[in-house]
Amino acid sequence: MIGIFDSGLGGLTALREARRIMPNADFIYFGDTGRVPYGSRSNDTIVRYATQIMHFMAEMRVDAALAACGTVSSVALESLRSFCHIPLIGVVEPTAKAAAAATKNGRIGVIGTGATIKSGAFERALARISPDVKAIGEACPLFVPLVENGFIQADDVVTLEVARRYLAPIGAFGADTLILGCTHFPIIAESIKRTLPDVTLINSGREAALALSEAAPAHSLEGHGSLTCYVSDNPENFRDVASIFLGERFDAPICKIDIERY
Amino acid sequence: MIGIFDSGLGGLTALREARRIMPNADFIYFGDTGRVPYGSRSNDTIVRYATQIMHFMAEMRVDAALAACGTVSSVALESLRSFCHIPLIGVVEPTAKAAAAATKNGRIGVIGTGATIKSGAFERALARISPDVKAIGEACPLFVPLVENGFIQADDVVTLEVARRYLAPIGAFGADTLILGCTHFPIIAESIKRTLPDVTLINSGREAALALSEAAPAHSLEGHGSLTCYVSDNPENFRDVASIFLGERFDAPICKIDIERY
Numbered sequence: 001m002i003g004i005f006d007s008g009l010g011g012l013t014a015l016r017e018a019r020r021i022m023p024n025a026d027f028i029y030f031g032d033t034g035r036v037p038y039g040s041r042s043n044d045t046i047v048r049y050a051t052q053i054m055h056f057m058a059e060m061r062v063d064a065a066l067a068a069c070g071t072v073s074s075v076a077l078e079s080l081r082s083f084c085h086i087p088l089i090g091v092v093e094p095t096a097k098a099a100a101a102a103t104k105n106g107r108i109g110v111i112g113t114g115a116t117i118k119s120g121a122f123e124r125a126l127a128r129i130s131p132d133v134k135a136i137g138e139a140c141p142l143f144v145p146l147v148e149n150g151f152i153q154a155d156d157v158v159t160l161e162v163a164r165r166y167l168a169p170i171g172a173f174g175a176d177t178l179i180l181g182c183t184h185f186p187i188i189a190e191s192i193k194r195t196l197p198d199v200t201l202i203n204s205g206r207e208a209a210l211a212l213s214e215a216a217p218a219h220s221l222e223g224h225g226s227l228t229c230y231v232s233d234n235p236e237n238f239r240d241v242a243s244i245f246l247g248e249r250f251d252a253p254i255c256k257i258d259i260e261r262y
Numbered sequence: 263m264i265g266i267f268d269s270g271l272g273g274l275t276a277l278r279e280a281r282r283i284m285p286n287a288d289f290i291y292f293g294d295t296g297r298v299p300y301g302s303r304s305n306d307t308i309v310r311y312a313t314q315i316m317h318f319m320a321e322m323r324v325d326a327a328l329a330a331c332g333t334v335s336s337v338a339l340e341s342l343r344s345f346c347h348i349p350l351i352g353v354v355e356p357t358a359k360a361a362a363a364a365t366k367n368g369r370i371g372v373i374g375t376g377a378t379i380k381s382g383a384f385e386r387a388l389a390r391i392s393p394d395v396k397a398i399g400e401a402c403p404l405f406v407p408l409v410e411n412g413f414i415q416a417d418d419v420v421t422l423e424v425a426r427r428y429l430a431p432i433g434a435f436g437a438d439t440l441i442l443g444c445t446h447f448p449i450i451a452e453s454i455k456r457t458l459p460d461v462t463l464i465n466s467g468r469e470a471a472l473a474l475s476e477a478a479p480a481h482s483l484e485g486h487g488s489l490t491c492y493v494s495d496n497p498e499n500f501r502d503v504a505s506i507f508l509g510e511r512f513d514a515p516i517c518k519i520d521i522e523r524y
Contacts, residue, residue: 034307035297042496045296145407161420234304260522 001026003062008036010183011068012245014205021213026223034232038071039113050076055262063220066212070112070181074121087215091204094211096125099202103177109170110137112181136173140166147184154190163195227252232259263288265324270298272445273330274507276467283475288485296494300333301375312338317524326478332374332444336383349477353466356473358387361464365439371432372399374443398435402428409446416452425457489514494521
């Protein structure tokens with residue numbers, strides 16, 4: 001069993017990639033829909049929430065887990081690894097590796113939630129992996145509600161104008177590679193691409209799913225290809241929006257749990 | 263002591279009005295910044311959160327309280343009144359009264375979060391107060407993150423375009439009066455006004471503050487004009503954004519509490 005979790009729905013973009021790469025694995029997905037968004041919360045709160053989720057994952061006997069959340073990966077991963085003894089993948093390290101391999105001019109942009117950018121986690125990982133790379137981070141907090149409220153058409157003038165403002169410093173910096181450091185952002189990749197047409201986008205969900213497939217024990221890849229979702233708020237709200245993220249009708253069972261008990 | 267609470271910062275617009283009307287009263291404000299936003303959560307969750315807040319308000323010995331949150335006022339007020347024995351004002355009833363008094367053509371629009379509009383609470387209150395009035399509700403979920411991320415200039419093309427899409431059905435309906443059913447919305451009243459220039463806007467925070475001043479015991483109005491704020495997440499984040507809502511530098515003490523203990 002492989003566990004993927006996120007503060008809400010965004011991690012479904014990583015789940016989609018993971019199921020493509022590991023079609024026979026059994027997955028559980030937890031979306032903390034009762035406490036989303038994490039991006040504007042303090043580090044203490046984020047660590048506490050993520051710790052509860054790992055306790056739930058342990059109870060579900062997962063063999064490997066993916067924190068498909070830029071915020072958790074940026075501020076809570078070391079703390080989680082101190083008590084959890086299964087492979088735990090975040091989005092930061094694998095994404096930074098892919099970006100460092102992709103850049104030609106050594107200039108990489110990073111976009112994410114406020115907490116992700118404030119943490120500087122992607123920039124620090126890039127400096128470790130490739131000390132000569134220069135990186136610039138820009139918080140794009142409005143991208144998350146734009147996606148969740150359906151402003152996702154590539155030619156939506158609202159999303160294009162918000163992208164133009166947020167991404168102007170990335171363009172001025174001359175980045176040739178851009179890390180989408182939040183799992184919501186691939187949904188509006190086309191709008192981002194129109195704003196920065198010559199830049200290579202690195203999808204953190206896809207890179208993390210690849211790293212997960214390498215870290216997961218072999219036996220966990222040979223299941224029945226099942227999927228069960230768990231959420232901390234109303235399952236029906238989750239189903240309604242999940243199809244946006246999965247790019248297809250969402251039919252998996254969805255169970256509500258009381259995450260505050262963990 | 264008078265208590266005002268909200269899911270986050272929006273209630274500060276009601277606090278501002280309340281302090282203008284009751285300059286000598288002592289106020290406490292609670293913003294549930296660790297669990298904001300309420301608007302997309304299930305009714306059970308909203309009732310549970312609001313119940314914890316009223317337990318905190320009781321511990322602080324408030325003489326009267328205002329739920330300055332369209333979502334709580336719409337779905338949780340009756341439940342709160344079943345156990346709390348101080349005057350508890352919501353935004354729905356006083357706002358509906360003011361709108362019913364203001365309309366000339368009997369057509370009223372209501373805008374709010376998804377949960378507020380889904381609840382139909384403003385429309386039901388209007389039907390009770392003035393059975394001949396016709397009302398139309400439209401959810402405007404993106405207005406809240408637009409305000410919190412500073413897209414608040416009256417000529418901001420992003421906010422104007424979002425307003426144009428959300429408010430088109432209100433215009434087509436022929437409303438002459440529009441209830442701003444979320445305490446965030448007065449911050450972008452100018453953008454809303456430009457989109458619907460001939461419509462009278464009803465500010466739910468102001469109407470609720472007036473109702474609070476009538477319901478509060480006389481002795482609670484004769485204090486020192488003090489203010490203390492409580493939040494459930496990082497106080498510094500709160501201070502940074504609070505000045506947007508208060509329209510002035512925010513200097514009151516801010517304490518973090520663990521609202522989940524109540």
